[in-house]
Amino acid sequence: MIPFAFTIRGRDGRARIGSLHTPHGELATPLFAPVGTQAAVKAVSPAQLEEVGVRLILANTYHLYLRPGDERIAGLGGLHRFMDWPHPILTDSGGYQIFSLAERRQLDDEGVTFRSHLDGSTHRLTPERAMLIQENLGADLIMTLDVCPPARERADVEQAVHLTHRWAERCLHSKTRTDQALFGIVQGGIFPDLRRQSAEFIASLGFPGHAIGGLSVGEAKEETLAMLDLLDASLPEDRPRYLMGVGSPEDLVQAVRRGVDLFDCVLPTRMARNHAALTRRGRMNLRAAIHADSPQPIDPECTCYACTHFSRAYLRHLCLAGEILAATLLTLHNLHTLTILMADLRQAVGEGRLDVFAEEFLHDYRKIRLPEG
Amino acid sequence: MIPFAFTIRGRDGRARIGSLHTPHGELATPLFAPVGTQAAVKAVSPAQLEEVGVRLILANTYHLYLRPGDERIAGLGGLHRFMDWPHPILTDSGGYQIFSLAERRQLDDEGVTFRSHLDGSTHRLTPERAMLIQENLGADLIMTLDVCPPARERADVEQAVHLTHRWAERCLHSKTRTDQALFGIVQGGIFPDLRRQSAEFIASLGFPGHAIGGLSVGEAKEETLAMLDLLDASLPEDRPRYLMGVGSPEDLVQAVRRGVDLFDCVLPTRMARNHAALTRRGRMNLRAAIHADSPQPIDPECTCYACTHFSRAYLRHLCLAGEILAATLLTLHNLHTLTILMADLRQAVGEGRLDVFAEEFLHDYRKIRLPEG
Numbered sequence: 001m002i003p004f005a006f007t008i009r010g011r012d013g014r015a016r017i018g019s020l021h022t023p024h025g026e027l028a029t030p031l032f033a034p035v036g037t038q039a040a041v042k043a044v045s046p047a048q049l050e051e052v053g054v055r056l057i058l059a060n061t062y063h064l065y066l067r068p069g070d071e072r073i074a075g076l077g078g079l080h081r082f083m084d085w086p087h088p089i090l091t092d093s094g095g096y097q098i099f100s101l102a103e104r105r106q107l108d109d110e111g112v113t114f115r116s117h118l119d120g121s122t123h124r125l126t127p128e129r130a131m132l133i134q135e136n137l138g139a140d141l142i143m144t145l146d147v148c149p150p151a152r153e154r155a156d157v158e159q160a161v162h163l164t165h166r167w168a169e170r171c172l173h174s175k176t177r178t179d180q181a182l183f184g185i186v187q188g189g190i191f192p193d194l195r196r197q198s199a200e201f202i203a204s205l206g207f208p209g210h211a212i213g214g215l216s217v218g219e220a221k222e223e224t225l226a227m228l229d230l231l232d233a234s235l236p237e238d239r240p241r242y243l244m245g246v247g248s249p250e251d252l253v254q255a256v257r258r259g260v261d262l263f264d265c266v267l268p269t270r271m272a273r274n275h276a277a278l279t280r281r282g283r284m285n286l287r288a289a290i291h292a293d294s295p296q297p298i299d300p301e302c303t304c305y306a307c308t309h310f311s312r313a314y315l316r317h318l319c320l321a322g323e324i325l326a327a328t329l330l331t332l333h334n335l336h337t338l339t340i341l342m343a344d345l346r347q348a349v350g351e352g353r354l355d356v357f358a359e360e361f362l363h364d365y366r367k368i369r370l371p372e373g
Numbered sequence: 374m375i376p377f378a379f380t381i382r383g384r385d386g387r388a389r390i391g392s393l394h395t396p397h398g399e400l401a402t403p404l405f406a407p408v409g410t411q412a413a414v415k416a417v418s419p420a421q422l423e424e425v426g427v428r429l430i431l432a433n434t435y436h437l438y439l440r441p442g443d444e445r446i447a448g449l450g451g452l453h454r455f456m457d458w459p460h461p462i463l464t465d466s467g468g469y470q471i472f473s474l475a476e477r478r479q480l481d482d483e484g485v486t487f488r489s490h491l492d493g494s495t496h497r498l499t500p501e502r503a504m505l506i507q508e509n510l511g512a513d514l515i516m517t518l519d520v521c522p523p524a525r526e527r528a529d530v531e532q533a534v535h536l537t538h539r540w541a542e543r544c545l546h547s548k549t550r551t552d553q554a555l556f557g558i559v560q561g562g563i564f565p566d567l568r569r570q571s572a573e574f575i576a577s578l579g580f581p582g583h584a585i586g587g588l589s590v591g592e593a594k595e596e597t598l599a600m601l602d603l604l605d606a607s608l609p610e611d612r613p614r615y616l617m618g619v620g621s622p623e624d625l626v627q628a629v630r631r632g633v634d635l636f637d638c639v640l641p642t643r644m645a646r647n648h649a650a651l652t653r654r655g656r657m658n659l660r661a662a663i664h665a666d667s668p669q670p671i672d673p674e675c676t677c678y679a680c681t682h683f684s685r686a687y688l689r690h691l692c693l694a695g696e697i698l699a700a701t702l703l704t705l706h707n708l709h710t711l712t713i714l715m716a717d718l719r720q721a722v723g724e725g726r727l728d729v730f731a732e733e734f735l736h737d738y739r740k741i742r743l744p745e746g
Contacts, residue, residue: 038694039687045698047678068665068690076668076686084682292441295449305420309457313449314412317441321411324697325418 004181004208006240012354014232014259017346020209020240022088022140023179024080025055029240029261030345032247032338033058033090034269038067039083042269043327044335046084052304052332053339056141058090058264059083061133062097066116066123070136078138090264091139092244093130093171093185096213099148107147109163127170135177141242144171146185146213157189161198164213172205183209183242190223192230199234209240209262216245216265224251228258249278249341249365253358256345268338272330275319278337281364286330291316304336305329377554377581379613385727387605387632390719393582393613395461395513396552397453398428402613402634403718405620405711406431406463407642411440412456415642416700417708419457425677425705426712429514431463431637432456434506435470439489439496443509451511463637464512465617466503466544466558469586472521480520482536500543508550514615517544519558519586530562534571537586545578556582556615563596565603572607582613582635589618589638597624601631622651622714622738626731629718641711645703648692651710654737659703664689677709678702 008018020027033056034041034049041049041057049057059079064070073082079089098105098114105114111126130145145167149160164187175182184207188195202210212231215224228243235241240261246252247265255263268278277284279299286298291312298307298315306315306329318326341361348357379402381391393400406429407414407422414422414430422430432452437443446455452462471478471487478487484499503518518540522533537560548555557580561568575583585604588597601616608614613634619625620638628636641651650657652672659671664685671680671688679688679702691699714734721730 038690038696040691040694040696040698043697043701045678045701046682063694067694068686072666072686075666076684082684082687082690084687293445293448305418309419311449311455313441313445314455314457317411317455318413321413321436321440323411323413324416324700325413327697328416328418328701 003179006209006238008238010350012349012352013257015256015345015349015354016237016259016261017349018240018261020261022181024086024088024140027056027088028346030252030256030342030349031056031262032252032342033262033264034335035060035264035266036083036085037266038063039073039079041331042273043324043331048305048328048332049085049335050087052335053343054335055087056090056262057085057087058092059137059139060094060097061091061130061137062094064091064137065094065133066118070133074136074138080138088141089139090141090242090262091134091137091143093134093143093145094125095130095146096148096244098125099150102150107163109166111145127167128174131171131174131176131182135175135180138180140180141209142180142182143211144168144182144185144207146187148187148214149189152189154189154191154194157187157191157194160189161187161194164198165201168202168205168207172207181208183207183211185211185213185244186231186235187214188227189214190227192226195227195230196234199231203234203236207239209242210235211242211244212260213244215243221251221254225254225258228255228260232259247338249280249338250362252338252341253345253361256349257354257358268334269331272334273327275326275330277330278334280337280341280361282366286312286315286326287319288316298333299337302333302336302340304333306333376552379582379611381611383723385722385725386630388629388718388722388727389632389634390722391613391634393634395554397459397461397513400429400461401719403625403629403715403722404429404635405625405715406635406637407708408433408637408639409456409458410639411436412446412452414704415646416697416704421678421701421705422458422708423460425709426716427708428460429463429635430458430460431465432510432512433467433470434464434503434510435467437464437510438467438506439491443506447509447511453511461514462512463514463615463635464507464510464516466507466516466518467498468503468519469521469617471498472523475523480536482539484518500540501547504544504547504549504555508548508553511553513553514582515553515555516584517541517555517558517580519560521560521587522562525562527562527564527567530560530564530567533562534560534567537571538574541575541578545580554581556580556584558584558586558617559604559608560587561600562587563600565599568600568603569607572604576607576609580612582615583608584615584617585633586617588616594624594627598627598631601628601633605632620711622653622711623735625711625714626718626734629722630727630731641707642704645707646700648699648703650703651707653710653714653734655739659685659688659699660692661689671706672710675706675709677706679706
């Protein structure tokens, strides 16, 4: 196989199913990747993730650069070996985290200077450094350094798009490893012309895949979906499209319908630590008194370890008692739910019935949310 | 099999190997039980415990009575079903926790009144209530309500022994279930005559097993060992002996040599959450800088999940990063270490070479502690 070959195996409307070849195995798309910020998906082990069916994990370059350090991880054989994950890994560029630091960072044309959230020490990230760090980490899929404007003013977004494009070129030129696929990131906020311009420019650089940045940070759903419609038409069809930071069930369904192939989000794991379960019928707050004596599992049809072994009453007890096991079991359940959802979406696309599946799913998901909430 | 039959299969000096029959399976003794205070061993799942080889778990009656409530657990089918643990469970009587509450409890001849550490509500525990609660929980091995004097004054210990004996009789008379074995608890502090008197009185009541209380709460090691020597001579040989709250490797070895069959302790699980690993060569602080770049596992000879998959460098990173996975992996390792130690002790007794094994073990354990610490 050609490294990072992306084969589209079927289509249904604008949705597609495919497989992405990586040095650590094939990925069936559309696919959701849980987040392992610090080289660990919170509250679960790699063996448990594998059992749940997870195949791609995102790790955060910003966090790992600061601790334990990318050179240390390289010295220990790279991220796969470090965290014992034999399947593909995706790293972001660190930009998103740094731009979230607000007063702790200073942007210029060449890069960004920031202070560590850990110890206040000063660091500098440039496109070239972002590549070097990600090459040290050794993920299969790596990202260009982009500028994520926290503001929604057009002038700020224009400036961010401009810098993102220059930096994408510099990332491409400084990359040295051939066993990593560098994705270019499209910015442009919610301005259709800027988004289109960004997609066309980034696509012109010939990246093996394209990431869609800045669309999960508080926009109205309609605006996000409109941007996906636009990007579906602007991005080359033959490359995987990765929508960064999106992972609620309803958003996954809607984005797959608009031709997105890859996703990551902290939602399922963070919700688990906040004691909420994702189910096909909506979100369930396991701390609610209604579950106190319930012998039922979270979802009687779910085949995850939590649902095949434990009652809502036990899970509620673990939540109220502050037991770590609550986070572990709910994380396994939530990731299993998203894994099954993605498999169902792939099957629906393959069988040409995505719209029916999506409408039924969204109907059930919304219908039952309130009583369980 | 006769329920709770205890068969001694071999002896070496005063140590013995045996098997204890319970409604949830045979237990090979000597055996260590990890603590699942709130119906969960902290940071690990029942499936992981089973994989490590754990076969007996202790749960705390005081905590479960307060939350989620023993009647609730009974309504959900009992503790085994509630926490999904198919193997034997042991519950304490709640006395130890209540006597640790200091100003929050008031003792009288009939029982003890205390205020909940959760919400300050007032509760009363009597020998009869302790039996009822433990029958609701449904563990295989249950304990009489004893008085654990926090003080070491002889008069206090004498009074505690006196009440412990009266309460043991009341527990025995109020017990109704036949599928639970009630152990009588011996008190007496570090006073040889009181210990002997307590052992003889408790033994006279005909319990199927005997627990040794009040010997893990800060006494000097020599005093504890002297009490075990004395109790070995005073307690009937044909019943299992359970030393409550003891679980450091060196203490397990010394107590097995003195005829003890069962143990429980928070030590391995609490140490794990404090980022210390128990090994045959001593305790290892995984936060230490010396491990920062080490590709070695905690113990190259250990076959646990943590040691067969992760480096000290990765574990140190998880500890410093505050990842829950650090607690999980170190808990699995520490419990595996104690499980293997107990299996080795059983084998050494069976082969009549316990003294040689014990001396070698204690030599290695002490020798390497400092450089790793």
